Each structure stands twice: as structure tokens, then as C-alpha cells.
Amino acid sequence: MTASLKDLPQIEALLSQPNIAALSQGFSRAETRAALRSVIADLRAALLSTDPPAALPDFAGADFAASVAQRITAARAPSLRPVINATGIIIHTNLGRARLAPQAIAALAAAGADASNLELDLETGKRGSRHAHVERLIRELTGAEAAVVVNNCAAAVLLSLMASAGGRNVVASRGELIEIGGSFRLPDVIAQSGAQLREVGTTNKTRVADYANAIDDNTAVLLKSHTSNFRIVGFTAAPERQALARLARERRVILMEDLGSGVLVDLTPFGLSDEPVVADVLKAGVDLVMFSGDKLLGGPQAGIIAGRQDIVAELKAHPLMRALRIDKLSLAALEATLRLYRAPHDPLREVPVLRMLSAPQETVAARAAALAERLAAVGITDTGTEATSARVGGGTLPEQDLPSVALSLRLEGFTAEALSAALRRGRPPVIGRIAQDRLLLDLRSVEDDELSLIADAFAAILR
Numbered sequence: 001m002t003a004s005l006k007d008l009p010q011i012e013a014l015l016s017q018p019n020i021a022a023l024s025q026g027f028s029r030a031e032t033r034a035a036l037r038s039v040i041a042d043l044r045a046a047l048l049s050t051d052p053p054a055a056l057p058d059f060a061g062a063d064f065a066a067s068v069a070q071r072i073t074a075a076r077a078p079s080l081r082p083v084i085n086a087t088g089i090i091i092h093t094n095l096g097r098a099r100l101a102p103q104a105i106a107a108l109a110a111a112g113a114d115a116s117n118l119e120l121d122l123e124t125g126k127r128g129s130r131h132a133h134v135e136r137l138i139r140e141l142t143g144a145e146a147a148v149v150v151n152n153c154a155a156a157v158l159l160s161l162m163a164s165a166g167g168r169n170v171v172a173s174r175g176e177l178i179e180i181g182g183s184f185r186l187p188d189v190i191a192q193s194g195a196q197l198r199e200v201g202t203t204n205k206t207r208v209a210d211y212a213n214a215i216d217d218n219t220a221v222l223l224k225s226h227t228s229n230f231r232i233v234g235f236t237a238a239p240e241r242q243a244l245a246r247l248a249r250e251r252r253v254i255l256m257e258d259l260g261s262g263v264l265v266d267l268t269p270f271g272l273s274d275e276p277v278v279a280d281v282l283k284a285g286v287d288l289v290m291f292s293g294d295k296l297l298g299g300p301q302a303g304i305i306a307g308r309q310d311i312v313a314e315l316k317a318h319p320l321m322r323a324l325r326i327d328k329l330s331l332a333a334l335e336a337t338l339r340l341y342r343a344p345h346d347p348l349r350e351v352p353v354l355r356m357l358s359a360p361q362e363t364v365a366a367r368a369a370a371l372a373e374r375l376a377a378v379g380i381t382d383t384g385t386e387a388t389s390a391r392v393g394g395g396t397l398p399e400q401d402l403p404s405v406a407l408s409l410r411l412e413g414f415t416a417e418a419l420s421a422a423l424r425r426g427r428p429p430v431i432g433r434i435a436q437d438r439l440l441l442d443l444r445s446v447e448d449d450e451l452s453l454i455a456d457a458f459a460a461i462l463r
């Protein structure tokens with residue numbers, strides 16, 4: 001004998017039963033109703049399945065009420081929560097990009113908890129500017145005359161083009177008209193800024209003469225962009241920045257560069273050679289650069305604009321600045337992150353993104369061994385370590401792999417996909433990757449203090 005659909009109770013009838021009504025002490029009626037709906041929907045699906053249950057639960061009993069309470073509690077879990085990034089992609093946009101240094105976290109917590117001098121000049125008692133809190137630091141770290149910070153790099157590019165080229169022409173190379181994902185396409189952004197795009201050169205080669213020939217009385221900006229997430233290799237050419245800067249000066253137009261990631265320290269010692277240092281770009285004569293706060297800089301989401309004083313002054317006064325400005329929590333975290341680039345701090349050790357990408361291979365291997373030991377302690381012994389390639393991610397340095405080490409795992413009764421899904425739904429969620437039917441946990445994007453959390457997540461799955 002199997003139960004049938006007509007044995008399923010009405011939601012409203014359930015709500016008035018004593019066992020369910022008792023839930024109103026801890027939960028709202030709306031939450032209880034939603035949980036009951038989902039329980040009944042599951043039962044209905046089970047009854048319609050190929051293997052229907054023989055009996056339904058005792059809807060008036062304590063066990064049923066407890067299962068409803070459990071469902072409400074699960075539904076109450078925060079939506080946005082910490083996960084463990086064991087993908088080996090250090091700046092993973094879907095996993096929140098850069099992790100902040102403790103100093104940055106402390107600064108944003110203080111800015112959130114307390115009143116602050118966000119827009120008050122404590123010396124004069126007059127209204128101050130929120131931009132002032134980081135401008136001096138950015139100038140010091142990049143050599144720029146002036147700087148201003150907005151919500152993200154996309155906003156930085158949009159605002160810079162609107163203010164400098166709205167109603168006029170922007171000249172850009174066909175090899176640099178990028179799409180960055182999340183629907184940021186440079187030609188569309190230029191159009192939205194009110195400027196006209198003049199494409200020059202070809203996909204693989206663009207020369208200074210191409211830019212020069214495209215400049216006319218209506219040209220305002222020459223725009224260079226970092227091709228972030230792709231590379232054109234082989235028969236290619238792009239002008240030196242110095243040559244473009246000379247051209248821009250002669251023809252009285254502005255040379256801008258969307259750097260995307262923007263690094264403040266040279267990363268070539270770590271095998272990462274394609275990311276120009278912001279200070280070098282400005283020194284080469286670029287008038288204005290834009291870069292992200294939460295990519296290789298290792299800070300919060302932000303868009304940093306640095307360069308010529310007169311251009312930055314116009315940006316600060318632009319009517320859309322208010323709509324694009326950075327919020328106080330991000331500003332606090334950004335200031336604290338930038339301070340880590342100044343002696344006696346060492347950004348390679350103190351900024352998590354830089355620490356992860358610069359960690360010696362032995363450190364990553366030792367972390368993999370430590371994780372294997374912790375997993376063995378909770379009963380997972382079918383593990384092995386293997387050499388892998390980690391990535392910086394965040395659309396930066398697409399062709400450059402970082403040597404890394406992953407723990408590969410198998411678990412009795414689980415396919416790699418099933419194990420991956422169980423970990424993703426675990427507490428905390430652990431995100432790895434699958435290769436050749438094995439789950440890989442790449443340790444370059446994991447920190448030592450997360451190893452015990454990974455072991456906890458596995459222990460919960462085994463239970």
C-alpha cells in the first residue's frame with residue numbers, strides 16, 4: 001500500500017494544528033507557511049516519483065514539527081556567506097575577488113560602527129572631501145599628480161570618458177576593444193559616455209601613425225586598454241607608451257589607459273610579467289590611468305583614477321561623481337590596504353592576494369601535506385598531492401600560470417561531481433575543481449587557517 005496525493009493536508013489546516021502553532025514562538029507565520037509549502041511540495045514530488053513512499057509522516061506529531069523548524073532555520077541562513085576558495089584561482093570574481101588584509105577589515109568595521117570624519121576636515125571644522133583620505137597615499141604610491149576613487153574600475157572608465165570626451169571622439173586600437181565579462185564592453189562603454197569611438201589599426205597590429213591619422217579637431221582622448229582576459233600572440237605590434245604620449249602632447253589630446261588590474265609592485269620575480277606597474281605607466285607619459293581596487297591591488301571593490309591634476313579636478317566636480325562615488329566602508333578598507341604598501345609594511349607578505357601569488361611552491365606543498373594529515377584524522381585517507389597550475393584570475397594575466405599543488409581526493413560512494421556538490425553545499429562551502437574524475441583542492445588560494453575548516457566540512461559529509 002502506498003500513500004496518495006489526497007492524504008496531503010492543506011497548508012492552512014496544518015498552521016492551526018497545535019504542533020505547528022507552537023512554532024510561532026520562534027518563527028513568523030509567513031516563514032512557517034513557506035516552510036510547510038516546501039515540505040508538502042517535496043512530499044508531493046515523492047508521491048509522484050517512480051518509488052513513492054508507503055506512508056506519509058504523522059502531521060500532528062512532534063517529529064513533523066521539528067522537521068519544519070529545521071527547514072525554517074536552514075532558510076534563515078545568510079545568503080551571502082564565507083566559502084573556501086580551493087579553485088587555485090586567486091582573484092575569483094564569482095568568489096568575491098580579493099580577500100582583505102586584517103588591517104583593512106578592522107578599518108571597515110570601525111568605519112561602519114562609528115561616526116567618522118568622512119566629509120569633515122578636522123583641522124578647520126569645515127566640510128571635507130571623502131577623496132582626501134586616499135588621494136595622498138595614491139599619489140605617493142604611483143607618482144600621480146592627483147587621484148580620485150569611485151565605485152569600481154568600470155565606473156572609473158565611464159566617468160573619465162564622460163568628463164574628458166563626452167560629445168567628442170575617442171581613438172582606440174582594434175586590438176584593445178575588449179569585453180571583460182559582466183557585460184562590460186569597451187565600445188559600449190564609450191558609446192554610453194557620449195563619446196564617438198574611432199577604431200584604428202587592426203586586431204593584431206596598431207602603430208603610432210594609425211592613432212596620428214585618426215586625430216582631428218574633434219578628438220579628445222587616445223584610449224589604451226589592458227587586454228586583461230585574452231592575448232593576441234604572434235605577429236603583433238602596439239606602440240610604446242612614450243611614443244603615444246608624445247603624440248598626445250603634440251596634438252593636445254589626453255592619453256588614458258584602462259589598466260584593469262593595476263599593480264603597485266613589480267610581479268616579474270614571480271613569473272608574472274604582463275602587468276605594468278602603475279607608476280611606470282604614468283612615468284611613460286600617460287595622462288590618466290584607471291584600475292580596480294579588488295584585483296591585484298588586493299583591496300575592496302573600488303575604481304582608482306590617477307594622473308593629471310586638471311583632469312582629476314574635473315572628475316571630482318562632475319555631476320555624476322555623486323552617483324559613482326565610493327562608499328565609506330570600501331574607502332576605509334582601501335586606505336588601510338594602500339598603507340600596507342608603505343614601509344615598514346611588506347605588501348607581498350601582508351596583502352593576501354600578493355602573499356598567495358608570491359608564496360614559494362614549498363609553502364603550498366607543505367599546506368597540501370598539512371591538509372592531507374587533517375583529512376586523515378577525520379577518516380579520509382584516499383588522497384594524493386599533485387602539481388597543478390594556479391591562476392591569478394580576475395581577468396588578469398590570462399596566459400600566466402602559477403605553479404601550485406593540489407590535494408586530489410576520492411571518497412567511497414561519491415563520484416567527483418557528487419563530492420564536489422556535497423562540499424559546495426557544506427558548512428562552510430568548499431569550492432574545488434574536478435579534473436579527470438577526481439576532486440582537486442588547490443592550496444595556492446587557501447590560507448593555513450582554513451585547513452581545519454575544510455576538515456570540518458568533510459567530517460560533516462561523512463556524518
Ligand SMILES: *Cc1c(COP(=O)(O)O)cnc(C)c1O
Pocket residue numbers: 152153154155157180184225226227228229258259260261291292293294302303394395
Ligand atoms: C576588470 C577590468 C575592468 C572592470 O573593473 P571592475 O573593478 O570590475 O569594475 C575594466 N577594465 C579592465 C581592463 C579590466 O580588466
